[in-house]
Amino acid sequence: MEDRKxxxxxxxxxxxxxxxxxxxxxxxxxxxxxxxxxxxxxxxxPFQERIRSxxxxxxxxxxxVVTLGLAGQTMRQExxxxxxxxxxxxxxxxxxNFVSLETRVYTNRKDFVRRxxxxxxxxxxxxxxxxxxxxxxxxxxxxxxxxxxxxxELVDPAFLGVYGKGGDMAAVQHQFSEMVASVExxxxxxxxxxxxxxxxxxxxxxxxxxEPSWFLDVDVYADNATLPKPVPGNEVSDLxxxxxxxxYSVFKWATTEHFAKxxxx
Numbered sequence: 001m002e003d004r005k006x007x008x009x010x011x012x013x014x015x016x017x018x019x020x021x022x023x024x025x026x027x028x029x030x031x032x033x034x035x036x037x038x039x040x041x042x043x044x045x046p047f048q049e050r051i052r053s054x055x056x057x058x059x060x061x062x063x064x065v066v067t068l069g070l071a072g073q074t075m076r077q078e079x080x081x082x083x084x085x086x087x088x089x090x091x092x093x094x095x096x097n098f099v100s101l102e103t104r105v106y107t108n109r110k111d112f113v114r115r116x117x118x119x120x121x122x123x124x125x126x127x128x129x130x131x132x133x134x135x136x137x138x139x140x141x142x143x144x145x146x147x148x149x150x151x152x153e154l155v156d157p158a159f160l161g162v163y164g165k166g167g168d169m170a171a172v173q174h175q176f177s178e179m180v181a182s183v184e185x186x187x188x189x190x191x192x193x194x195x196x197x198x199x200x201x202x203x204x205x206x207x208x209x210x211e212p213s214w215f216l217d218v219d220v221y222a223d224n225a226t227l228p229k230p231v232p233g234n235e236v237s238d239l240x241x242x243x244x245x246x247x248y249s250v251f252k253w254a255t256t257e258h259f260a261k262x263x264x265x
Contacts, residue, residue: 007253008183012245019264021106024142025205028116028240029100031134031223032230035127038096039079047094047126048083051119055083055092063095092119098134099123109244117237124233131230136221137243139251140205144213147262151214154259159192159216173212176201185242186222190250191215216254220247 037043041060048058059082064075083092089105101116116137123129143151152160161175176193191201192215200208206215220243222231231239259265 007249008181008188008246010184012249013252015109015248016260016265017108018260021263022141022143022147023106023139025102025104025138025140026106026112027100027102027136027138027140027205028112029098029134029136029138030116030120030123030132030236031098032123032129032132034097035129036096038081038094038127044081044094044127047122048081050122050126051083051092055085055090057084057086057088058082059084090115094123099129109241109248113237113241113244116240117234120236121233129233131232132236133227133230134221134223135227135231135236135239135243136219136223137240137247138217138219139244139247141216141251142206142209142213143215144209144211148212148214150258150262154256154262155214156254156256159254161193174199183220183246185220185239185246186226187220188246188250189219189221190254191217192254216251218247218250220244220250 061080061082062077063080065078078095081094083094084090087105090101090103093100093102099119101112101119103112106112120132124131143154147154159177161177162172172194173196174194177191179188179190181188181190193201195201195213195215197211198208200206201215201217205217222239222243
């Protein structure tokens, strides 16, 4: 039996593929020093051409960027370039200081890491980003429907809060926990809890659904605090794989063997 006492360092558990995994979103974001020219469509054209065979649809989006400084809070509009695949289940986002890849249809770790490696190399070569000062991989799971009443056997008691004490599920409408920890590859931020129907903890990550649910959001990343230097594009996939593997270790720590069986493991 795997040692589940220490998920943050050392050996990670063997992966158990889940046929019906409750993943609702997987995201990898790569940060770099700000390049204002990214706002120019002519500047990003070579990057688009590099990835266009897979992410063929381009939809620019205006987003609000809030900055806190000595003079107070300022807000400006910034263009984020969104690239979608033909089925619109994969999305690449390019802004002046990051590029990201996200999906709602996750197949496996190797495929996801291969894709983010390709995006990293395209950004490094076409945009001359000079390497990445932040590499992160984030997994969001959602337990709902017929599995929610079984939460007590699917999730480790430490992640159940009041409900883990034997409380009434119907009475707990909202419960939220957060943890930040050091991990062998960098840092980890995790959030989890109960959500009532039509609610979310982050509208940019999880759209509200019309039923109660329990979520687990694990983000493992390496940044300026832990990276000795920016990561070249051709080395991102190896680091992303290590980060994704560590995220899986935390996921296994938070769930039980019943969880794997319930979702087709």
